[in-house]
Amino acid sequence: MTKPPPASSNGTEQGSSANRPPTLTDVAREAKVSSATVSRFLNNPGVVAEETGARIRAAIELTGYIPNALAGDLASSKSRMVAVLIPHLEHSLFNDMIERMVGEMTASGNNVMIGLTGTSRDRTDSLVRAALARRVDAIISTGPASEAVDSMVARSRTLFIQVWELPEEPVGIAIGFSHEDAGRDIARFLASRGYQRPHLVTADSPRAQARKQGFFTEWQALGHAPPSESIVDMPTRFGHARRVFADIRRMDERPDVVVCGSDHLAQGLIVEAQAAGLRVPDDLGVLGFGNNAISGEMRPTITSVDVDGARIAREVMAAIARHQEGKDFLSRKIDVGFRLIARESV
Amino acid sequence: MTKPPPASSNGTEQGSSANRPPTLTDVAREAKVSSATVSRFLNNPGVVAEETGARIRAAIELTGYIPNALAGDLASSKSRMVAVLIPHLEHSLFNDMIERMVGEMTASGNNVMIGLTGTSRDRTDSLVRAALARRVDAIISTGPASEAVDSMVARSRTLFIQVWELPEEPVGIAIGFSHEDAGRDIARFLASRGYQRPHLVTADSPRAQARKQGFFTEWQALGHAPPSESIVDMPTRFGHARRVFADIRRMDERPDVVVCGSDHLAQGLIVEAQAAGLRVPDDLGVLGFGNNAISGEMRPTITSVDVDGARIAREVMAAIARHQEGKDFLSRKIDVGFRLIARESV
DNA sequence: GAAACCGATGCAATCGCTTTCATCGAAAAG
């Protein structure tokens, strides 16, 4: 339907329909109002008179005007844009959360700039810098940045939201849960199921380490010997399963359950175990993390730890909204908790 | 290391260290040069004298200056930012490609705005609009937009790159391959393996339909009866497997191979088949699409169609570079092809 | 009927950079 004719028209004196894209002023001229009014119409239609609005709408249609957000953001010194920083896109535990956030942000007229930090601190730093340079309204990150950047962020008006984690003293605010508690609960759960020799697969990430820590402590507090362990690189993924399974088969005292850092890895282990003729969970239990959609659909279904990505997304949105209204935060840490979901694989 | 002291300093007359973030001018004053020089230093260090550069660097350090990209982009009317539009983040065939693109873009100082279009044309349109409003250098999309938007894009200076597809007349340029050819090759391949009754799982997307079309045509040209089919919603994912497998079991003439729209679905089918006691590929072949990392790691490994995501990413980067230099394109369509990778599952 | 108010709009000053053009001293060319 929208089918703007060839730009030009019965424009006033200046035949300004050159080649450059139409500006607010062009629209204003066309609608015979000031550019201020057009701006108001665009940002707050309520304040302009019905009939004027109609004229402006027509002028926009006619000229094929597209607002220049760069100029608008500069003038208003806000960007309607948030940055999301995650380590990876493939094999990410966060995709579900991100997908929801992006959806909600977009729906509320914000845009999302995405940055992949990898595991390098430097990349994170430079991405934070880029985000600050764009004057984003908020930076959502799964990890902390360096101290240098922390202070940059602190000095700026930007809200820094760390998700999936609850550091002692967050730079901005944190929305997440205690990975140590998660590790502890997993230990208790496995103990309650009568498992004797868990094998931990941990990646070299702060979060994974915290879970491991929680697990170790509790497991030993429950009177067991320390569990065995495999280390994998980040991110924890399906493909790691072969090596991990090989590790296990090589051990003298075979583990009776494997605690994985992600559901994808858990899935991989199930596949490996089955390929080797083992039954899950009878011969080997497998526990995932993150409660990805697949865990409910795998055979056997995977026991996992659920983190409410939707809740995190909502809290993030709420935090941004509060921040934009200039309100303060009741608490700088929001614990969204986690839930161990018992299914068939353990 | 970077540890900017409390902003203020022995600044000249104006004690302008108020509360607002430092600007170019602040840095300039501090370094006793004009703001133009600081700007030059930032964008093209080569043109400023060694010693001046040092002073500026120091001033930046001292003030904790972060350039305002909004202002910069407005002034130079380019944004060093590209938009990437994909249907979903979870279960996306494109993640690998996107990850590479984001990596390369970031490395070359560009930022990436990500948009999730879902399957709605409207969402796509409004995201394109948002991208144009931000005056992105390029919009990379896996699908076309509406006509209305097409003309907006055409009118703008923005490069529109459609990936993973090769439409007759791309709006901007297209980097992809023929899905119809892929379907055809799959048909030939299965025929050459002696399969008789393929079952197609297709989603209601143009690309999936094109592949199906190619498959149907070739399969029948080879003298076979039309294959059976299951329809699933987008995106094609692991979880669809249960229903699809149930479909198959219910059929009178059981298929001997299932052609899936993604490796995740293929994985799901293998899991279902095995859970039902079937052996893959002996009792049932399974063919994936996209050559995700898992396909080489599954048991059995999954025969799939590989699309060179890295190549697409490179071509995209090259196209953007060419476009930024104002050069024209030799061709508006770049065929990156595809490769059928035979593994164990078929 | 004058004062106060109000909704709708215009004027013009920003926002923080980039970039053209001009300037200026020093080195190279004549």
Add this chain to the structure above:
DNA sequence: CTTTTCGATGAAAGCGATTGCATCGGTTTC
């Protein structure tokens, strides 16, 4: 020794919006 050339810098005009303040009819209010 003058004239060019050149490298380094400054002055200032935008870039395209937003927004505080002023204006101006027309209502209300008393």
